[in-house]
Amino acid sequence: MSRVRVLVGTRKGAFILESDGKREKWDVSGPHFAGWELYHLKGSPADPNRIYASQTSGWFGQIIQRSDDGGKTWHQPGTPAGQAPEPGPPKAVSNKFVYDASGESGKPLTTHQWYDGTQHPWEFKRVWHLEPSLTDPNTVYAGVEDAAIFRSTDGGENWKELSGLRGHDTGPKWQPGAGGMCLHTIILDPSNPQRIVIAISAAGAFRSDDAGKSWKPINKGLYSKYIPNPTAEVGHCVHHIAMNPKRPGVLFMQKHWDVMRSDDAGDSWREISGNLPTDFGFVIDVHSHEPETIYVIPIKSDGEHFVPEGKLRVYRSRTGGNEWEALTKGLPQKDCYVNVLRDAMAVDTLDKCGIYFGTSGGQVYASADAGDSWNAIVRDLPAVLSIEVQTLA
Amino acid sequence: MIRVELPQHLRTLAHVGREVTLDVEGPVTQRSVLDALEAQYPMLRGTIRDHDTLKRRAFLRFFACEQDLSHEAPDAPLPEAVASGKEVFLIIGAIAGG
Numbered sequence: 315m316s317r318v319r320v321l322v323g324t325r326k327g328a329f330i331l332e333s334d335g336k337r338e339k340w341d342v343s344g345p346h347f348a349g350w351e352l353y354h355l356k357g358s359p360a361d362p363n364r365i366y367a368s369q370t371s372g373w374f375g376q377i378i379q380r381s382d383d384g385g386k387t388w389h390q391p392g393t394p395a396g397q398a399p400e401p402g403p404p405k406a407v408s409n410k411f412v413y414d415a416s417g418e419s420g421k422p423l424t425t426h427q428w429y430d431g432t433q434h435p436w437e438f439k440r441v442w443h444l445e446p447s448l449t450d451p452n453t454v455y456a457g458v459e460d461a462a463i464f465r466s467t468d469g470g471e472n473w474k475e476l477s478g479l480r481g482h483d484t485g486p487k488w489q490p491g492a493g494g495m496c497l498h499t500i501i502l503d504p505s506n507p508q509r510i511v512i513a514i515s516a517a518g519a520f521r522s523d524d525a526g527k528s529w530k531p532i533n534k535g536l537y538s539k540y541i542p543n544p545t546a547e548v549g550h551c552v553h554h555i556a557m558n559p560k561r562p563g564v565l566f567m568q569k570h571w572d573v574m575r576s577d578d579a580g581d582s583w584r585e586i587s588g589n590l591p592t593d594f595g596f597v598i599d600v601h602s603h604e605p606e607t608i609y610v611i612p613i614k615s616d617g618e619h620f621v622p623e624g625k626l627r628v629y630r631s632r633t634g635g636n637e638w639e640a641l642t643k644g645l646p647q648k649d650c651y652v653n654v655l656r657d658a659m660a661v662d663t664l665d666k667c668g669i670y671f672g673t674s675g676g677q678v679y680a681s682a683d684a685g686d687s688w689n690a691i692v693r694d695l696p697a698v699l700s701i702e703v704q705t706l707a
Numbered sequence: 708m709i710r711v712e713l714p715q716h717l718r719t720l721a722h723v724g725r726e727v728t729l730d731v732e733g734p735v736t737q738r739s740v741l742d743a744l745e746a747q748y749p750m751l752r753g754t755i756r757d758h759d760t761l762k763r764r765a766f767l768r769f770f771a772c773e774q775d776l777s778h779e780a781p782d783a784p785l786p787e788a789v790a791s792g793k794e795v796f797l798i799i800g801a802i803a804g805g
Contacts, residue, residue: 349716373766373800374716374754390720390750410758 318662319384319704320670321365322678323352326696328367330385333691337668337682340691346388347379354443354657354700361451362704366470368441368456376440378408378470391470408470411438411458414477426460427489436460436480443657445500449507455526457497461488461514465526476526479512484531484548488517491551491570498656499555503562503579511565511580516551519567521580532580536569553596554656558605566608566635568598568656573610575635586635591622597659601684602667606634609669609685611654619674620651628669630685644688645679652677657700664705672698709740710795714767717755717798721748726795735790737769738781755798770797 316335322328327345346352350369358364363384369377379388391408413436415424428434439459447453452469462480464473488495496515503509510522511532518533531547541549551570558564567574567583571594574583587593592612601607608631614622621627625648628641652673662668669681676695681688709729718725729743738761745752756763761781763769768777772786772794788794 371716373714373764374720375757375764376753377720393750407752407758409753412759 316664317706318668319706321355321357321702322672322695322698323354323700324696324698325351328352328355329695331678331691335664337680342692352699353440356444356446356702357704358446358451359448362706364451366444366446366454368444370440376409376411380470407472411464411473413462414475426485426495427487429490433486439494442496442498443500445502448502448504455500457500457512459494459496461495461497461517463497463512463526478527479520479529482529487548488514489549491515501555501557504559505562511555513552513555515553517548518550519552519555519580534581535583536574538570554598556599558600561605564605566598566600568595568610570616573598573635588636588638590629590638596656597654597671599659599661602661602663603665607632608635611671613653619653624649624651626650626652628685641685643686655699658698660701660703662703662705670701670703672701708792709735709789710792711740711744712795712797714798714800717751720750735785736782737779737785740796766801768799768801770799
């Protein structure tokens with residue numbers, strides 16, 4: 315029977331929730347890395363026992379953790395699990411993210427726009443998102459703050475920047491959002507290994523069609539009234555992008571304001587906010603088996619990061635956008651003021667499709683019937699930063 | 708033998724207790740102590756000093772002999788009591804965040 319493993323990153327550690335395919339009873343393990351911020355954990359599609367985790371701290375910086383046994387044990391890549399390190403130079407530097415200044419890109423950038431409009435040097439702060447390769451467990455991409463994309467091909471032991479992104483002509487116009495200038499979304503196209511889509515707050519979406527060597531902005535159709543030119547090539551605060559792997563040319567975006575859709579892999583976008591009560595939000599995801607069924611969780615506004623009217627409602631569209639229905643069964647509909655962050659929603663691939671999200675209040679909600687009804691798997695974790703789901707055979 | 712006390716989260720990372728001991732060749736300075744610490748416990752690289760610049764991370768402090776040595780030059784000699792192992796070299800997570 316199939317099983318489901320939910321990987322939860324929180325402000326104070328990681329938790330792993332496991333259930334059989336019924337998704338009724340859950341085992342909760344953790345906290346792993348107690349006391350640290352776990353921005354993201356994600357399993358390799360090529361080897362579900364291989365999980366990467368981004369462990370960060372304002373005090374101690376960035377740590378990369380890896381599990382090769384489905385989350386039971388962890389180690390820093392290059393430091394074998396359970397073994398005392400040998401004296402001498404480290405065999406690997408799994409937490410070393412150094413921006414490429416070699417000139418490989420032809421024009422490596424050293425500054426981006428700061429909050430006050432001045433130019434500011436790129437400074438590494440943390441890894442927001444880890445995206446394992448679809449085919450090779452040892453290859454994994456990292457989206458970092460300040461915005462850049464790195465790749466490891468040795469299981470996370472060493473990282474190299476794909477500097478063509480940061481070397482793009484528009485780099486000096488990128489600027490941090492309230493959460494920092496983060497590269498938070500990495501989508502690998504299963505039908506085209508050369509194609510990668512990423513998103514940055516607040517620069518926008520970019521696409522590479524040559525496996526990360528060169529990049530172009532894909533923000534045509536976005537309208538952001540908080541930047542001087544609302545239709546500028548870059549500067550848009552994209553919060554998240556989702557794709558159904560069976561239809562990789564169709565992308566769905568939750569922008570700072572506006573829910574958007576592209577039918578041409580990001581070349582152009584159109585708004586699909588329709589009848590949503592507010593189109594501000596962070597998460598967006600797509601049903602595993604119905605590529606026109608999408609989910610968002612509207613948040614009241616950019617000044618009030620909680621759900622509107624004290625009601626936690628997931629909105630589902632079965633028409634690819636514009637027509638939305640509120641899903642409320644099992645969710646609090648009174649005095650609820652939580653937020654749901656951009657990487658904190660995921661879907662499984664069971665039939666019926668399971669939907670999962672985590673809140674700033676520490677609840678992880680799951681629906682085993684595509685959103686019709688919801689239950690809290692756990693209610694009192696630290697604030698949830700990210701949710702990923704593995705469907706296991 | 709140099710004695711170094713680590714904050715809790717770094718003890719967990721390095722799989723050690725509160726205090727570790729190090730052999731340091733030559734002058735005993737912040738740099739030589741941290742070089743020896745990172746050589747013995749490679750998983751701590753980047754957590755106390757920046758990988759590239761080797762500057763102390765902003766929210767960490769170095770104390771010894773009831774003195775704050777955080778702003779001393781990396782190559783300045785540490786107190787004799789630290790060099791002799793009589794006193795411990797403390798790496799402290801600064802109080803921050805409320």
